[in-house]
Amino acid sequence: MSLLTVEGLSKSFKGLRAVDDVSFEVEQGAILGIIGPNGAGKTTAFNLIAGAIKPDAGTVTLDGKDITGHPPHKIAAAGMARTFQLMRPFYSMDVLQNVTVAVLAGGASEKSARDQAAGIIERIGLSQWRDSPTEGLPTAALKRLELARALAIKPRVLLLDEVLAGLVPAEREPVLGLLEELRTQDGVTLVFVEHIMAAVMRLSDSVLVLNLGQVLTQGSPQEVTSDPRVIEAYLGEEPSA
Amino acid sequence: MTTTTQPAAATKALPKLPWSRHLLVTAVLAVVLIPLPMLLDPAAEAVAIRVLLFAIMSISWNIMSGFGGLFSFGHAAFFGIGAYSTAWLQVEKGVSPWIGMAVGVVIAALFALVMGVLALRYKLKGAYFALVTLAFAEMLRLWATNSDLVNRAVGYHVPLRPEESWWWMQFAPDSANYFFIALGLMILGLLVSILFLRSRAGQFALAARDDDEASAALGIPVVRYKVLTMMVSAALMATAGTLYLQYYLFIDPDLAFGSAMSIQAILPAVIGGVATIWGPVIGAVVLGPLTDITATLLRNPPPFLDFLAGRGGLDVVVYGILLVIIILVLPKGIYGALRDRWSRR
Incomplete structure (x- = not known):
């Protein structure tokens, strides 16, 4: 059974569907990368999962326990920690x-x-x-x-919101090593939002692509980065680093 | 381990925590101040008691508003609850003021609980929160002014007893015992302040003040600890109400619940240093004697201040000027500024 299951998660702000019917599962000890253009709903999805805002619809299940819409401190106590994009x-x-x-x-x-x-x-x-x-x-x-x-x-599940943003490449490497170590040594399950593709490629077992609040696709890093829809929506016409 | 650590830094000892130093200073303060009444004439002793009263009130305000970050503009509510509980039980029911104090502490804490749950339930912050505290104090003032239960606007006189009595907390006007009770309550306030901050609950309250969302994300039930901070603060403030009643032997709704009392709880902390252990005490030492100094000045002004002769309210003017100067020159208060200077050395 998956450690974290998100099903049909939705949230609108004044008619704008920030997160629209998003579903995914993360196995114990797995690393899921979430990518998507700015405004795709990545941070909102995190806020919904971590309880900072209540979803309009959908469920979040942590280790078989329904935690949908629970207050953030209870979700944290249940074993899910998060970092904030703005420190x-x-x-x-x-x-x-x-x-x-x-x-x-x-x-x-x-x-x-x-x-x-x-x-x-x-x-x-x-x-x-x-x-x-x-x-x-x-x-x-x-x-x-x-x-x-x-x-x-x-935590058993760690939600990381752009933990590498603002770091120069030399500073990223030790953090990446640490995240890998958290998985291998501590068995922490990671879900991370990141714009830096090299990090996403290296860490993720699976990558979820969000666009306009919806799941565009999910798959291995290689599958996702070669998907023409992803390239169009996010990476740009010519995938170049 | 992929990160590089510095061997020197890795073996660095943990810095010492300030708590034992604070507790030591508190103990020294108690020992040094006990013989004070022997050195003071009655007028100076009255000033010393007022300083202690200001200090207790401001230590209390500082717990909720300094360390808890919940700006209270209505601390008179808790003060008044302490004073009125004591007065009502004593006058109407013949109950000792010590028991009245305990009852006042409990009622004030419960009142803070209701106030905190209501205000924080609706996520009120900053000025809106402060206004709610003011509204609660005003509500009590109006209720006391109009309620037969507590003698309406007349208030209470504490019945004078034929002889001094610890049980009735009543002594000759110039007795040192009032000073000892006030000193005991201030030391208690300091201990509450220090031990609360040192505790898990106090650390969570500080975290919740700094950033409530980040605190909640770590599993801290933010509202619970904010309300707890308010209750601790309110309980301490209620003891000041009892002390005031027993020393001045009189209370009425405007004195007890009026905003002047709330402001007197705020000013020493602001002048001495908000969110510091010693700020309220230092502020009280500065502010306490002001009323007497200005009163003396008004009674017998030096030639260049002749125009002030016989006027009142100079202390309020001086308060105001002092406050403006402190906020402009020492925004962290006297103690805050001194501490920064020491630690920069």
């Missing part, structure tokens, strides 16, 4: 405190939370910034902080 650190806290709060939210004891947080920070490669305030951190560090906080609650 949202707790501004009054330094990096360590940010992750410590997340570890506490994951249910850790007050005694061990800071040590656990420091461990996660080291693993994510944020040690250099551990004791820095979040104000003035470079984008690369803030993106990693998003990831560190999400991991701190030990």
Whole structure:
């Protein structure tokens, strides 16, 4: 059985069908990439799945449990974490405190939370910034902080919204390696929205293409990138990096 | 591990948390202040008690509005509940003010619960939230003014007792015991503030203040912790109401629930430093004596201020000017600015 099942998910904003009858399944430990042009409904779909907004129709099932329209904190507690496309650190806290709060939210004891947080920070490669305030951190560090906080609650499913955006290629590589490691070592199931095709090609077991709120197609990275409809809608006439 | 870590950074010890230092300062403060009444004349002691009262009120406001990020413009509601619970039980039912204080604490916390659930249910934020707190306080003021149950606009005088009594929290006007009770409540307020912030609940409240969506995405039930923060704040504010009643021996609806009381809870924190442990205390030390200094000045003005002789309200003018200066020059308050300077060294 799939760990995450989305069926017929729909949401309209003032008549605009932002997400229109979207369905997909993700197996335990799989990585699903979601691509699509700007405005295709990728972030809205994430918000619907994570409970930030309620869908008009459709269901979201996590490990056999219907979580459709549940409040975000319950969905997080059920094992689904997310990152935000625009980074949202707790501004009054330094990096360590940010992750410590997340570890506490994951249910850790007050005694061990800071040590656990420091461990996660080291693993994510944020040690250099551990004791820095979040104000003035470079984008690369803030993106990693998003990831560190999400991991701190030990999710089974991780929704990543453009976790590579704003990073220069040299900064992407370690994050990609980390995401692969999360799957192989921790068995975390990943669903990620990404514009950087090289990352999508490398990580995804399967790629879902959204266009105008609807599923255009789903398949292996190779299938999807050679599909003429995808090329037309998203990649442009001539697929070139 | 594909990421490169810096060996030096990896072994870096975790920074020390500030809590034990805050607790130590609180203990030192208590010990240092206990002998104070022996050094003060009665007039100065009255000022000291007012400073402590301001500090308790502002520590309370700071928990909800500084650390919780829920701007309260109606803290008088909780103050008044404390004062009126104590007065009503004492005058009408002959119950000790200590029990009245406990009852006031419980009712104020429940009132905050209702207020928080209603306001946050409708996702009110910023100025709208502040206006709702004001509306709740005004509602109580109007209710007290018009209700036979609590003596309408007349309010309550605490009946004078023939002898001093701890049970009735009543002493000779210049007794040091009022100071000790006020000091005890302020130390309690500081402890509540520090221990709450250190706790899981307090950390969640801070996270929810900083970003409620990001907090919820981590599994934090944001509304629950915001409401809890309001309840802790309200409970502390109610004790200030009891203290005020027992010291000044009088309460009426305008004093108890009026916006002047709400503002007195806000100002010390703003001047001392919002969302800092020590800001409200420092602000209270600055503001508490102002009324007396200005009153003295008005009674006996120096030659160049002759035109002020016999006028009232100078303290309010000075409050205003001070507030404008602080907000312009030290937007983080006195303590906030000092702390930034220390940590930059």
